[in-house]
Amino acid sequence: MTAAADRSVRTAAARAVEARKTYGVGDAAVHALAGVTVDFPEHEFTAIMGPSGSGKSTLMQCVAGLDRLTSGAALIGETDISKLNKTQLTLLRRDRLGFIFQQYNLIPSLTARENILLPLTLAGTKADQSWFDEIVRTVGLQDRLGNLPSQLSGGQQQRVAVARALVPKPDIVFADEPTGALDSRTGIEILTFMRRAVDESGQTIVMVTHDPHAASYADRVLFLADGQIVDSMEAPTADKVLDRMKQFEG
Amino acid sequence: MLKLVLSSVRHNLGRYLATLIAIMTGVGFYTAVGVVSDGVISSLEGNVDAEYGNVDVAVVPDVTATADETAADPEALKVPQPTVDQLLTLPGVEGGAGILTGSVAFLGSDGKPFATSAVGRLWITDQDLNPLSLADGDAPASTGEIAVDRGTAGDHGLDVGDDLTLLTLAGKEKVTLVGITEFGDSAALDGDGTVSVTEADAFDWLNSGQAEYESYYLRGSEDPDDLVASAGEVLPDGFEVQTGDEFRADQRETTGSFAQGLKTALRAFAVLALLVGGFVIFNTFSVIVAQRLRELAVLAAIGATPRQLKRSLRLEGLVLGLVGSLLGVVAGYVLTLLLDGVLKVTGGSLPGGLGFGLSNVLGGIALGTIITVLSVMIPARRAARTEPIEAMRDAAVESAELGRTRGIVCVVLVALGVAAMLLTDELAVVGIGAVAIIAAVLIGAPYLAKGGARLFRPLLERFGMEGRLAVDNSVRSPKRTATTANALLIGVFLVTLVAVAGASVRDFAVGEVSDLQSADYVVVSQGGSLDDAFVSDLATIEDVNDVVAFRREPVTIDGTATVASAGDVSELAKVANIAVESGALADLASSGDGSGTIAVIDTGEGATPDIGGTVTVTDSRGKDVELRVVAVLEPTQDTAQTGSIIDTTTFESLVGDVAPTLAFVDVASGAQGKTKDDIQNLAAVRPDITAQEGNAVGKLIGTVFDFLIKAVTGLLLMSVVIAIIGIINTMSLSILERRRELGLLRIIGMTDNRVRRMVTLESVLISLLGTLGGLVLGLVVSLLLLVSINRDSQAAVTPSIPWIELVVILVLGVLIGVLAALLPARRSTKLEVLDAISAT
């Protein structure tokens, strides 16, 4: 049974259907997304790649409910997010989604522990203590939980952000260039950890990246160019991804 | 450099808006106050010239002698006709004018009185000395002829030739209107109308038939100084002669000094408002420097010297100060125009019109600019210290650390201030002590911000994560929080100081006065008399136990102008508080051998005559008698009304058998409402009679203090308004700064409502800190002040703390916080989340 066949029987954690996003009008119109249809299956790690300006961030943001499509639909599970109002969207994000960004991740006045628990605090729920401990141990933050972000290194801060995205057990985690600002060793630690979350806990992750090595941690890579999906690759390796990238540019 | 500065101001205009508003409000207030009070001053001074322009010599009662003598403004001495006749025959005198006024009113054909506050005036026949001129008709020349001012004639539809009924001190008089008068450009000399009557009628109607004048003016060809000297020789005691210039200067002072004082006081509040604005400006620039650190660092990296950086910031301050002040001056004038317009609609007008004096314009601009530039000094120093390396760092955060020196300075200042207020007697040192304590609080405010935030944390954490974050944000840059709160702190401090110290002094003063017993009512006739019919009417009112009428006349005793009375002493002592210090009142009437007796008041000044000694009493016509002192009276409210008491026989030989002019009224205890109304109604029928409740002085003092406290508090609210602008500004800037953080919070699930609540909570926290700080500081300083006042004056002012008002202030503080957050809170969630986190 191929991975593709396997995917078809899995339910999609998130989907985009004929998704279009246009900035500006008339001659000045930019089609950031020019009709994208894609499934992000449960328990799978998907990487999105493509040249700068190809629409990777736009796709992710629209699916994650941070931005609205010009036309088409974006679904989280069975929920059509274009039908939700602002507050409903916020609550959906809080309860069902996790986010990791390249930068500006943490609230400076809260300790590492408080930052990790922030989404749960906002929802007014308690963390599952053993799950919290496990995640903290895996990202190696046991000793630093009481520290403020300003007392942590960039890599440590990003680990706090990853832990924060995972602790509430969201349906799906969206990461936009999570390793972009990190050195390669720390980057690898973060990616390894994300991989383990998928393998061991069945987490669903969608990650935008420029780095072929980072993409090789994913189950599947989608290639975007000019707002359209132009290719996809199962079981990617860094070399295969790099080759494919070169084809686009060539 | 200037180009860089200008483009920076333009680019940051949004951020500077609050600064501009703060400067504008302060300068506008300052200018408006200047324009209005200039108008008032010049109109009052201008009237003096129009009214007394041709006076060369003025004969007036010696006001300084009478004013201090008694609290209850007794009738002043009047210039008797024989003296005037002598004055007019002096060499070089070419003309004279006597002033005599009294209250009059008209009785309408429907039986209702109108123009009830009009002033009856003797018509001056000397053209040069008469301040009034005829607009229509003729001057009143024979008895029963009157002239009224243009305003009254217009208001009540009076025309030349009308037959009217005039209510005077002497009763109802049938009169004919023969002329309409005006005073310069204005309709009337007296605010509520002028009724001019002939000299003979004036004596009869306004002065109980006595040929006397309140003051007398002379016009002459001689050197005024010579005239003054020769006039002085013919005058009895108790009068003063002044040259026209002296007299006009005096008049200007009495009329103008009130306005001058008012102007100074209002200006002080305007400057205060501007100073509070200074905090807002300081804060804005501090935040702007922090936000622009990267830009400044790039400038430093490419070779801008610290001096240049400092100068560019100061220049920005200068530009803003100038622009804000200019706008403020314009706003000030617009404000006065509006005020004038509103007054015009309601039928009034600003006195003196609108003067667009250069001094107001220049003063406002200079003051606003200087305060702005001064407020920018410290942020400019910070800008100059920018290191190029800061261009590389992430968003610069103001350090939350507070230097050690700050703490030490605070503690030392507080210690010195408290010591100065508690230990010294020197008023100036006490004042400096108070200022030191205030300075300590302002300097130490960042500690208060930190401590206060810690204190409120448990409370705010009940609001959940947003409460917690609100506290954290305010502690993140305690200096900024402190400066914002300080602006409010100053306002609340002053309001509290006025409320507590003012209320305490008021209660003390009222208490002191209330200690003095007095009759229940004092009924006085100004210029008329209390005839038997009136007294018996008064006595028949329900619950009135007793009415004791007596006679009072202005006299001089041993050269000091005062009043003296005569009446049934034993009856008087029953209803009024006539306390004898030494001697016995009973001895007053007993001397039958022709030598008179007197009971004098111990005024506490000069030597009090001994019992058995003699004093010389001179009446207003200059007649002298020597009287034996049989008693010395304590100064009380009631003896202030009676003055010295002379035995009846002597009194009658001195002034004739005149009717009583005063009466003390005793009512059953507990008589309220209706009795009071009946007495007042009875008094209202006669224009000359007023009925005052006993202890009116105490009540008056209370009312005056209450009014002052309210007025001053109102003015101080101006600074609170500017403080609100400051909070809005700080919150808006800090939201701009925390844009990404807020965006992130919203992405990971904080709803917009909660974000807005967070902003509101932070704002409320800041305003609570300011309000509480101001309240506590105000309480402490006013209590310390009272302690030093008590020690200094050996008085015992007990602090009266107006708890209700303090609670109201506290509640208002919270409301201010909520109000100030409205705009910033909306702004905090206006951006789309994606724009909020996108890096720029």
Ligand SMILES: Nc1ncnc2c1ncn2[C@@H]1O[C@H](COP(=O)(O)OP(=O)(O)OP(=O)(O)O)[C@@H](O)[C@H]1O
């Ligand atoms: N707010 C906007 N207004 C106008 N055009 C926009 C806006 N945001 C994105 N675009 C355009 O949409 C297109 C896709 O942008 P997007 O940010 O998704 O690219 P990306 O693939 O994430 O690029 P990168 O790898 O550089 O992050 C680009 O051409 C961009 O210029």
Ligand SMILES: [Mg+2]
């Ligand atoms: Mg992108």
